[in-house]
Amino acid sequence: MFRTIEWLDDTSQVRLVDQTKLPLTLEHIVTDSHERIAASIKKMEIRGAPAIGAAAGMGMALAAIESKARTIGDLLEYLENAANTLNTRPTAVNLTWATARMLETAKNATGSVDDVIQKLIDEAKEIAEEDVRMCRSMGENALEFIKSGFTIQTICNAGSLATVHLGTVGAVVRIAHEKYNGDIKVYSAETRPRQQGARLTVFEFIEDSIDTTLITDGMIGTVFREGRVDCCVVGADRILRTGHIINKIGTYTMAITAKYHNIPFYSVAPTSTIDMETNPEDVIIEERDPDEVRIINGEYVTVPDAKVYNPAFDITPPELIDAIITDRGVVRNPTEEKMRKLFPI
Numbered sequence: 001m002f003r004t005i006e007w008l009d010d011t012s013q014v015r016l017v018d019q020t021k022l023p024l025t026l027e028h029i030v031t032d033s034h035e036r037i038a039a040s041i042k043k044m045e046i047r048g049a050p051a052i053g054a055a056a057g058m059g060m061a062l063a064a065i066e067s068k069a070r071t072i073g074d075l076l077e078y079l080e081n082a083a084n085t086l087n088t089r090p091t092a093v094n095l096t097w098a099t100a101r102m103l104e105t106a107k108n109a110t111g112s113v114d115d116v117i118q119k120l121i122d123e124a125k126e127i128a129e130e131d132v133r134m135c136r137s138m139g140e141n142a143l144e145f146i147k148s149g150f151t152i153q154t155i156c157n158a159g160s161l162a163t164v165h166l167g168t169v170g171a172v173v174r175i176a177h178e179k180y181n182g183d184i185k186v187y188s189a190e191t192r193p194r195q196q197g198a199r200l201t202v203f204e205f206i207e208d209s210i211d212t213t214l215i216t217d218g219m220i221g222t223v224f225r226e227g228r229v230d231c232c233v234v235g236a237d238r239i240l241r242t243g244h245i246i247n248k249i250g251t252y253t254m255a256i257t258a259k260y261h262n263i264p265f266y267s268v269a270p271t272s273t274i275d276m277e278t279n280p281e282d283v284i285i286e287e288r289d290p291d292e293v294r295i296i297n298g299e300y301v302t303v304p305d306a307k308v309y310n311p312a313f314d315i316t317p318p319e320l321i322d323a324i325i326t327d328r329g330v331v332r333n334p335t336e337e338k339m340r341k342l343f344p345i
């Protein structure tokens with residue numbers, strides 16, 4: 001699997017896969033502008049919590065170069081504005097986590113403006129490399145739950161394309177697939193309205209010769225009742241200290257349905273997705289353009305001014321989650337006490 005996003009050392013540019021074109025065309029966007037990165041995040045040319053975190057980190061490094069600042073004060077002011085521009089989606093905590101980390105790096109750095117800019121470039125590259133390492137650790141930590149011959153239900157895309165490389169759920173599936181000599185199957189829910197399951201998850205697992213079956217979101221109950229899957233493994237855009245997970249719309253319904261059918265439900269995410277501060281009722285759930293629901297492939301599938309509600313994410317409470325799997329370890333039957341033990345503030 002290719003890298004979703006990378007820093008090009010030779011030209012000081014960022015190169016990312018345009019995910020809106022997949023699976024039919026593999027095109028890249030190459031840019032030296034943090035505003036272009038912000039637009040890419042907003043338009044979902046790059047999406048998935050860890051991937052947009054990495055993009056924001058690199059966007060901040062581009063902003064530092066663009067600033068042409070002569071003093072550290074000017075550089076910091078430019079970076080504060082860039083962070084506001086880059087924070088275009090409110091739900092995935094990785095985005096604000098990355099811009100805050102880059103601002104901290106700039107504030108703590110010593111030396112000339114050029115030295116600080118170089119530190120920011122290094123930090124952005126480190127955020128991306130860390131993500132690759134964390135994904136691998138999560139995949140390894142998940143192995144205690146995944147047996148040879150398992151069929152795994154997924155939603156949305158938490159594969160390579162949602163991270164820098166490998167994926168969160170992607171790592172779980174790929175590492176188990178490798179360990180069990182290919183004896184792992186996937187059911188991918190289509191994930192209306194943006195169809196990340198159909199367009200991206202099926203695409204990348206088939207590229208890796210992983211046996212993958214596409215279903216529409218409404219088929220989940222039937223698939224569970226017919227005993228077709230052994231467990232659900234989903235990603236997360238934010239995991240709270242209470243053990244609530246915020247993930248793609250449809251995750252909550254899947255978790256309730258899994259509970260009814262006694263199917264284990266796991267969420268897998270890196271440390272950068274953990275939010276130990278926000279309360280469940282304070283999480284902002286992104287509401288997207290109503291036309292994402294009204295229009296399919298450029299054509300209205302309903303009356304053009306139909307009233308629409310289009311929340312992009314939902315919140316699944318801890319009592320529906322069998323384990324949260326992170327790069328640091330596993331929290332079974334999550335509670336605040338157990339979360340605090342693994343993630344002390």
Ligand code: MRU
Pocket residue numbers: 047048049050092155156157158159162163167168169196234235236237247248249312
């Ligand atoms: O709206 P998206 O496509 O950015 O939503 C992505 C998801 O909900 C993923 O499941 C989540 O970011 C985890 S990705 C490793």
